[in-house]
Amino acid sequence: MKAAVLRQFGADLSIEDVPLANARDREVLVRIMATGVCSSDLSTIRGKTGSELPLIPGHEAAGIVERVGAGVSRVKPGDRVVLSWAPNCGHCFYCHQSHPTLCDTYGAAAGAGALWDGTSRLGGAQPIHHYSCISSFAEQAVVPETACIPITEDVPFAVAALVGCAVTTGFGAVINDAAIKAGQSIAVLGVGGVGVNAIQAAALAGAETIIAIDINADKAAVATTYGATHFINAAAPDLIEQVQALTHGRGVDHAVECTGRPVAMSSAYAITRSAGSVVIVGIAPVGAQFAIPAIGFPGSRKRIVGSIYGGSVPEQDINTILSLYRRGRLPLDAQIGRRIPLEQVNDALAWLEAGVMARTIIEFAA
Ligand SMILES: [Zn+2]
Ligand SMILES: [Zn+2]
Incomplete structure (x- = not known):
């Protein structure tokens, strides 16, 4: 798949062909349709957050489920989804305390630049780190199943992507x-x-x-x-x-x-x-x-x-927000600025750094 890879802090992302492994147990392979360029991506790319390289950034995204690994029950191929960038395991101390975004399993995975089992699906023999279990500056992503929050047909992917981070936060x-x-x-x-x-x-x-x-x-x-x-x-x-x-x-x-x-x-x-x-x-x-x-x-x-993440329970709050959007109570389309192909991602980072307000959305052809 085509992906934007960070190989050096402060340098441009490079557009590369990157091997993507299949979804394993409780994982889902999603075709990314839209991804916003968020200031958290920018901070990471500029080296302010101490992530390990190489890395594929991107965490504000929506797409279509392509394949599911074993044990996945919440989505099936063809489902449209918003991606939660804090996919929780459901079994740890904080999951049981109703603080899903503080999930220990997710926290360890995100800290290591990996998925829940501590390994990467990106890059094949030369592994590339995941970003927040999402890495959506790419045509596809393998994510934990709880990252996938199903959405209805009437929500455009660009809006759904925005709800995946900035809106909910x-x-x-x-x-x-x-x-x-x-x-x-x-x-x-x-x-x-x-x-x-x-x-x-x-x-x-x-x-x-x-x-x-x-x-x-x-x-x-x-x-x-x-x-x-x-x-x-x-x-x-x-x-x-x-x-x-x-x-x-x-x-x-x-x-x-x-x-x-x-x-x-x-x-x-x-x-x-x-x-x-x-x-x-x-x-x-x-x-x-x-x-x-x-x-x-x-x-x-x-x-x-x-x-x-707005102190949210992502699947609840994202649905609440999308319901408000559908009823016209929360106009979100106006937040979207330029829509660009992945190849222009470095321009989007420069615009964000220059203080351009409207969100740049990277869109992928269906
Ligand atoms: Zn964000
Ligand atoms: Zn957990």
Whole structure:
């Protein structure tokens, strides 16, 4: 199959013919139809996450089931699927604690750049690492069966791909982890692929004040399109005072941090009211720490919540989101920017790095 392979951090991905082994027990071979280019791919490709090479990136994807390995019951060949990039085993401590995205089996596999059994299906005699058990910058992928979430005919693959990462991450951060209530206030730091989905979810949930915060003033217009009621430049020296002026002098009920910048995490904490929730979504570089004033923390009764994949149970939340999409409650098509072939993947990474908002989708011919 044709795939985009990362052989050196910071270098372009190379388009190569890569051998793909068959699906083994509880694995599924999926023909990729659409895959988004997400900032997590970019961080990995630029060497910020410490992955092992060579590697095929891509984790925000949808496609059609081609073959199933032994013991697979949830999908069959021909099924259209969204891929969850956190396929859980169903048997470990965290699976039993109802934290499927913290699955130990998945975590070990993703950390090793492998599938659940610790081995790769990519590259034949010269194995190539998987990315998050998905590796969708390729014509096909072998994934654990629980990565496959069936979808109906009326969801376009490009939209389904988006729901596979950015939408669920932003939506879930607000709905599951901030657990926002109608009438509340929220700040979203970082108006990117995840941030716009956090803003949109807050608007859908009936938030009264939605403050978008970004270092790029050009993001104000797009933030408003998705439902932001106010925009503040993250670099403003009076950021905290500006937020307080919009929130009865208290600070927001919830802040959702989507940039991965430690300074923004500290800002998110500072602009949240006492007993409010600070939801950290952005992935910081290896070794980074963020600071909060320790003396005030106990008395603030603030909650700081780590949010991965929107705190979702992927098969439940992805279906909820797609149901909202079908009913026109969650317009997702507008998030899609350019549609490109796999050969242009390096251009897509450059656009993402330059701050282009709309999601680039790599599409494959049927
Ligand atoms: Zn992603
Ligand atoms: Zn598990």
